[in-house]
Structures are given as structure tokens and as C-alpha cells.
Amino acid sequence: MAASTSAAGPVAHHFDSMNQQHATVRLGMWLFLVTEVLFFGGVFCAYTAYRIWYPQDFDAGSAALNVGIATVNTFLLLLSSLTITLAIRSAYVSDRRGLQRNLLLTIVLAAAFLGLKAREYHLDYEEGLIPSTEMIRKMEKVEVVDPKTGEKSIRQEEVLVSKFNHALVEVLDREGYKGVPGKDYDPYRVQLFFMFYYSMTGLHVLHMVIGLGLLTWQFILASNGFFDYQSRYVYIEAMSLYWHFVDMVWMFILPLLYLCGPHTFDQAVHQFKHAIGMSGSH
């Protein structure tokens, strides 16, 4: 059984038929995605454990996130899932132009997602929401009671506060969050939330970057006529499986991280305006 070449495309040397090759490629990609489910599942489980232990703290952390950008990103990602599915169709009917167009659209949408994500991280950095053990000095009003005379007086004293806690309280103030630090939530535990936020979104970003690279590679291949063989559409299909998975992970991250709090639509709009520089208030 030689490696047969036909208009459909060459079969790899170790396969007996094109069907076998296709079935194997699909199975391989599904198996890989199972491992990815477990990978993200591990960190999601740890997050869930802490969320059950510290509900109010994670609430507060969630309120400090930029749900406006996340909303836009969600639409971008869903749209990109559509375009890549259309790309499969283009490859199946050997429509090179259509394939290029759809792949390019997916790439553009993914890049837009990543761009907005970068902006979101930048805003977080500017606001000081980076978990750390750094302490900064602040002047604070302290009430002092004279034990002999019982007189009360207010003094300005320098106290050490955690840099993150300070930043968090400011952000939540600006968002109009109703909790009181120390009573309703513990800023130290919110650092834990932010650690999960950066880890989970960071891993997702990493997967998107890899996907972006693969999409670009497929785009170049398509431009060189690699996918003119109709049977090679299966590789676009495998790519789309991966891409849909990345999308699915985001659909878990969005509610787990961004939506688990007293967010209102106004807050989302407000954050989006602030994100694109239209703040003009606060």
C-alpha cells in the first residue's frame, strides 16, 4: 500500500487511507484538549476552593476588575470562533481566497483580544493592583487618648500600609464598591484573588498567543497553496478545535473571575469608558 497521491492530497506513509489519517488527526487533537481541560481544571479547582472559603474577599476582588474590557473581549473571541469555523468550510471547498480571509479575520480578532488584554493589564499595573508584600508609608490621622486626663486629640502619624491594600481600597472606592475594608473584606485575602486572576488569565493569554502563532502559520501555508488539496482541511478543523477550546476556557474565566460580584451594567460601562480613556470623572 503505497503512499497514494490523488487530487485529494497525499496520504502520510504510515497510514493506509485518507479516512484513517483524518480520523487519527481529529482524535489526536481531542486527546490533547482533554489534557488541557485537566490543566485548567486544576487551577480552577484551587480557585473554587478559595472562593468557597473567602466569598466576600473574592467578591471585592472581582469588583476591582475591569469587566468592561472583559465583555468586549468576550464578543471578539466568540466572533473569532465563528470566523475560524467558516475557514473550515473554505478549506473544505478549496476556496483559497475565502480561507485566507477567514483565517486573517480570526487572527485580527485574536490580536484585538490580546491588545485589549494588554491594556487591561496595563491599567491594573497603573492602579497598583499587583499582589506584593511591599509596604509604603502613609500619613494617617490617628486618635490618641491621654490616660491621665482622658483628653482626645487627633494626630497625623506615619503608618506602614501594604501597597496593594492601599491601591485596592482606592480602586474600589472609585468603583463605588459598598464594602468596608477590614469589616466586609480582608485586603490581604484579595491579594490571593488577584494571584488567581493573573495566573488564570495569564495561562489563557499564553494559549491564545500560541494559537495566534499557529493561525499565522496556517495562513502562510494557505497563501502558499498548501490547503489547495481538499483533504488537508482536517488541519484547519484541528486548529478550530483548539481555538474553540481556548474560547471555552474564556467562557469559564469570565463568570468565575469577573462576574462573581455585585456588578451592574453601569459599572461595566463606566469601566469601559475609563479603559479607552474616556473617563473624565473620578
Place this chain on the structure above:
Amino acid sequence: MLAFIQVPPILPPQASQFAIEYDWLFWYITVVCVCAGAVVYGLLTYSCFKFAKREGVRPQRILGSNKLEFIWTIIPLIFFLSFFVWGTKLYNTAIKPTPSELPANAPEYFVVGKQWMWKVQHPTGQREINEITMPIDTPVRVTGTSEDVIHDFGIPAFRTKFDVVPGRYTSAWYHPNKLGTYHLFCDQYCGQGHSQMVGKVHVVSQSDYQEWLSGNMRNTRGELFVDGSPAWEGAKLFQRLGCLGCHNNESESRAPNLEGIAGTYRVVKGGEKVLADRKYIENSIRYPLEHIREGWAPIMPAFTRNLVTQAELIELTAYIMSLKPGDLPSRTESSPPPIGAKMENTLNPSPTPMPEPKKDSEPKKEPEMKK
């Protein structure tokens, strides 16, 4: 070196009630396993000899037997489940002793593991390092935590061990029933000195234990207090009245460190030098605002007669006079609350309240030793 190898023991000593119950299960499992092994090895040996290749003898064609499969699935399963049931019962005894096994008012020892030592505190306040002395035939509870990494308080002679985890309290109980000295090991890897965290468990008679209690008070440098001294009583008062909250040896303390002040000259506000004798100390407790140390704020409350009786005043003074550098225990305000605890504890800068010990003295903490 080889000439001095000790004759090795075969079995560990059985020094507690739990050890006796434990060993029953252990030997039961052993008997079952030996029988199972005998069956397998017997069949194996038999087959290897009987069915070694012989000229002219064909191998038999046996594909399997559902009946045998069923038998050797069910029988092991039954035995394994018997292990599970008995083992769970035994575990239950270890974790949730009944009131007859461990009475509600049983003495409670506190154990703190830190790299790389065990700090043991008796119910009556005595402290030991790397040793624990117990009276025979008295069920006791031991509660432990860790100051840094996970350790494990393990006593093979009692057949028990429990992990001590930072941020939470775990406990076990013992009912020693044999006099002697036994090993105490740290049984969870904790770093360089893991094998140095070993010690001794002394099970002594009831009378010996009472003697030990009264005669073995040591401060942090291992020196004995005088028997039944007022200073020892004063130490308890010093903590109970909260003096340690301000008069501690930390850098951000709110009051002067009282270690080693006896007999020295103290500079007070106004530049005057005053000798720190017993009268000075008694005065400072009763009327703290009379002489204020230079450089400190006038914030100490007065301890009047209804707070501190005259007898207690003498004991407190004796303690303060006896303090030498390094004697004061340090507070651990960064002691974290266990998982799920209320939040006030994490933000309150005053010391996290430890669980109320049954006796009136609080567990003392050693100064943090950083690596």
C-alpha cells in the same frame, strides 16, 4: 565501628492503650497477607518445578476460568473490606476517642513545632524542649501547631503521629500504660534539621510526675527557678494581666523592655536617675505616672489594689527582678487564624487569641529564630 553495633530490636515497645489495639490489627493483616503470599508462592513454586519444560510433555491449553476469577476477586475483596472496617474503627479511636477513653477534663498538652525543635507545654504551664513527660495511666490530649513548615509529632511506642500544620491546630491523645523512655520523632520532612527534631517521651509514675512538676521549672536559658518561688507565680501574672502586651522585647513595643533592669539606674523624665529596686518596681505598678522613663509615652494604666493584691504585687515584683536578657517570651501577633476563621483576627494588630488553655497560664512563645 562495626564492633559496636547494637543488637537490634525486632518489635517496638507497646506503651499505650492504643498501641495494644493497633498491634491486633497489624498482626491480623500480617496473618492474612502471609496466607495469601503462601498461596501465591506455593502455586508459583509448584508450577515452576512441576511444569518446567520436559521432553515430550505438551503445555496444556487453559484459557481461563470464570469461576476462579470470581473466587479470587471476591475473597480478596472481602478481606480487604475487613481491613477497611477494622482500620476505620481503629482510626476512629485515634481521632474521636469516646469520653471513657479520653475524659472531657483530660489534661491537654500543647506542642509547637518549629524548625527544628519541639516546644512542649504542660497543662500546668511547665515547658519542655524536645521532651515530653507524662504520668502513667492518665489519658492526655495533645494539641499542636507549627510556627513555620509542616512537621509531624510521632511517637512509635504509642503507635500514633499527627501532622502539625501552620495555621491550624491538630490533635491526638495518648493513654500511656508502660513506664519508660521512648522515642519522639518528627515524621514530616521539614528541612535541614528534620532528623535533629527528635526527642524523648518519658512515662513516669504519678508521684514522680508530681515531683517533676514542682521541681522542674526552667526559664528559656534552661535554668531552674527556685522551688515554688514567687517569681514563678509572678510570671503567670505578668502574662495574665497583659503586661506582655506592651513590655515585650520587640522593636515596636510600646513600653520599656524590663529584662535585666534590676539594680540598674533608670533615667526618668526630667533627667533624674533612679535606682530600679523593689520599691521602684512596686511603685511603677501602682502609680505608673510618677516616674516615666525618658523617651516613652505616659500610657501605662495604674494597677490598683482591686486589680493586683499586695501578695500578687510581691510575686510580680519578684519576677521582674529576676528577669535577665532573653527571659521574656515574645508575642506572636502574626499568628494566623485557621482557615475559615473570622476576619477580625487577621487585621487586629493585637495578639491573635489562642484557644483558651484549660489552665490559667498561656503558652509562651520563644523569640522567632530566622534561618
Place this chain on the structure above:
Amino acid sequence: MSAANDKNDYLDYTPQTFPAPEPTAEQDRTRIHYLNNENTLRSWLLTVDHKRIGLLYLFSVTFFFLFGGIAAMLVRTNLITPTGAILELDQYNKAFTAHGTIMLFLFLIPVIPGVLGNFLIPMMIGAKDLAFPKLNLLSWYVFMAGASLFVWQLLVGGIDTGWTLYPPYSSKYSQNSILYAGLGIFVTGFSSILTGVNIIATIHKMRAPGMTWGRLPLFCWAMYATSVIQLLGTPVIAVTVVMLAVERVFGVGIFDPNLGGDPILFQHMFWFYSHPAVYIMILPGMGVISEVLTCFARKNIFGYKAVAWSSVGIAVVGFLVWGHHMFISGQGYYLGMVFAFLTMLVAVPSAIKVFNWTATLYGGSITYQAPMIHAIGFIVLFTIGGLTGLYLGTMGTDIHLHDTYFVIAHFHFTMVGGMMFAWQAGLHFWWPKMTGKMYSDFWSRLAAVIMITGFALTFLPQFVVGYLGMPRRYPNYPEEFQFYNIMSTAGASIQGLGYLMPVFYLTASLFFGRPAGNNPFKATGLEWQTQSPPHPHNFETTPAVYFGPYEYGVENGLSIFTNENGDHLPTDTTTPKEGVTSGS
């Protein structure tokens, strides 16, 4: 690329019959096989031939095994005296961590899947290669990258947390290069995952016609179960190591109780992978034993279905029992009960296998070459390992035995007495197929006996000293335990000698061994129906399969057993077809 170039070359070859005829001396010297079809360095380092990749793995894991063995000798030598003979406390901690991590991650997990799995699975199922040959090569490179990083870290500083990496020690207190070592483990894990993907896809999609699931060799069943575990378990350790690294770098306490974290969460996540990991280690070995026992007893396996399904059962239930490593940790009481119950359930399939193997020997016609000695050693030692696991899985008895030398003895009996001997059995069994040469009968049998003796002497005393209470990971210990420790070290030296011997006589066989022929052990199995060493494409034509995998007693397609009329009785799975020829 060899595949592209010689696609048409095979037509020049003599078509093979089933079974393949023995080569003449002339043919043996001149024919082309996978080892001599190309001989440049590039052809080895850029090969996509699964057989060559199997050999690449062989060189790597042997190298890492020797490394881990040196660490073991350091540990055991140090324990000769109660105060530590040759190492400082810190060095000892690094030594036992190095031994554990190297042996587990760089030897036991990749050895049989990487060497024998890669080499044999396509041949056993009648395929020309694995499903994704280039991915296979990538798998080896990823393994080498991660392993090299990891070993380099061990050499320049070492990690001293024990292979279990428990925080808070590993996250806050240990001063060593855990970050890069963890990265090494992370990368090596990807190799495991990719191999698993490859094997599952291969077994699903590339079986020859007639090779139903019921005719699959038990080695393939075992590898399939192993690959499922690799797929599902390895990502969890990957993400756990990532979280530990994040905590170390940024100091935000995921596992630090002072900052709201929970160190027990790490233990749960770590053991969720690490318990199935031990099944990744042992299942392939069990597969090898099924192959070796049947061949040397000249008998079908007793209870094929039971053995096959017990592999799957171990893989599935093995994911549900991780908490039995944590009975003492302070996890909840009822949670512990659930894990203890499931642990008793997972013990049953292993017991079934041992009984089936022993029954396979009954009524056979047994010869005792080196693979068989190793296989019998496996049964003896793995039984002890499995039985002692019962003590540890029972909550009550675990209290005393946890973290003592009893645990160490238990897992060495299963991993070394089990897996290592299964690996030796497999290596010796398939060596003639892989290299075309036969090794010395005398030296191989002697080495087997030395290994088994040394092993028993090393680890049997450790049960006693563990029950006495000697904790693990102790560089020094109370004096009364010295006698057992010396016995153990003496055994370890003998064992070490035993492990070195194959390196010599197997290498010698490459130069001085007599040609092995296609099927020196007269085994069934599609891999033995090809030439030794195999052709680059394994089979010229895809074979068709008519029989079950262990049809000892079948010659020329017909059962050797006849009824009273002289009619050949049917073989187990189907009535015999009329002779079998090549092609189809």
C-alpha cells in the same frame, strides 16, 4: 527523509510469510533494517522512525538511571552509621531528593512507554509507525530538554524538599533552585502527555484488519491504560508546579497560611497526579510480564479478559484514591474514610492480575531464560509490595507506618521489585528483536539472580525498621536501628552490581553476540513475525490477523489440538482460515 525516499524500495524485498522464514547468513549480513538504512547523525537526531526513537529513549533513560543510582548509593552509604557517614545534613537532603525525582520522573515514568512502547506498539498491532511520528520525536526532545534542565539544576545546587515538594517548606523556606527544577519537571511532563496522545490514537486508529480489541496483546492494553492516566494526570502536576512557582516568585500565599492559603491544598493537588503516576509506572511493567510469562511457559494467558479489564480498572479507580497519602495530614475524617474504601477497591485488580499470572504458569512448559527469571522475580516481589500496601491503605495502621521506612520498603518493592524487574524482563525479551543480536545466557541469568538477591536484602529489613518507627528522610537515626541499615546498604551494593551487569553484557552482545534470528524465543505476536532487526516500515504489507495474541499451540494457522476425528480444534477467537499468506 527516509520515509519519503524509500517508499518504493520495499518492493525489492522478499515478501515475508507468516511466520517469517529465518534469514540465511548471507541475508543477515546484507539485508536492510532500521538500524543500517541510514547512518548519519542527522538521520538519528531527526528520525521519525518509532524504533529509532525508542532507542534514543533507551540511551537517555539508562543515563538518567545511572545518575539516580549514584544518588541512591550516596544515600545508603551515608546511612551506615547512625550519625551519617559521608554527607552533611543538607547534602543528604539533596541526595535523597535527587534520587527520588530522577528515578520517578526521568526513569520510571518514561522507560517502558518511551522505549518498549514506542518500539513495539506499532509492530504489535500491525502498523507501520505510531499515529504521529513527528510528535513522537518532539516528545523525545521535550523530554531531553526538561530532563537536562532538571539534572543541571540538581548539579549546580540541588533541591532539598523531597520529591513531594510540600509547602510551606518548598514555597517559603527552602533556599534552593526549586523554580528551575520545577520548570524541568513541567517540561518533562509534556513529553509524557504527548506520548500518551500518540499511543491512544495509535491503538484506536491503526490496528491491522482483524486485530479487534479482544485480540490486542496485553502489553497494548496496559499501554493504553497507562496513556489514559498520562493524559489525565500529568496536566494537574504541571499546573500545581506552576502555582508553586508563582508563590515562590511573587510571595503571594496560595499555600501560605499566614496569607490565607492552605498547605493541604497543595497536597491534594500534588497527590491527585502522583498517585495515578505510580500506576503510570507499574502498568506498562504488568503488560510486559503478561507477554514474557506466556512466551516462556508456552501457554495462553489465563483469563485474558480479566487481565485486560483489570488494567483499565486500575487506571480508572487509581484516580480516586489520592487521599490515602494524606491520612495523617489533617484532612477531614470522612474524606479519609472514602479514600480508604476506594483504596481497598483499587487493590483488587492488582490481586487479580497476580493470580492470573501465577495460573498461567500452571500447566505450562517453562524454561528459565533471563526474561523469565526477571518475570518470576516480579511476581514474587510485586506480591510483597502489593500486600504491604494494604497496611498503608488501612487508615488505622497507616497512623503508625506513615512516613517511616515501611512506606519506603513498600514503594521500592512495587517500583523496583515490580517495575524495574519488569523492565529488565522486557529489555531482555525484546533485545534480540531490537538489535538482532543475542546476549550471553549465563551472564544474563546471573545478573537476574544477583539483582533479585540484592534487592531482597536491601528492602526486607526496611519493613522491620519501619515498623520500629524509623522515620524516612533521616540522615541520622537512633543507634539501635544501625544493624538493619547496614544490611540494607550491603544489599544495595549487591543490587547496584546487578544493575551494572546488563550494561556490559548487552553492549557486548552488540559486537560479539550471535545473530538472533527472527524469533529466538519462538514467541507469538506480530512483532516476532518480522525480521530482527525490523525493516524500517515494519511490515511490507499490512498483515491480517486471525488469532488471539497468545496462541501458543497454533502452528500454520491451525490449532495443534485435534479432536478424535483428527480435525483441528478451533483456536480461541475464530475458526482457522485456510493457511495464511502474505499480503491479503
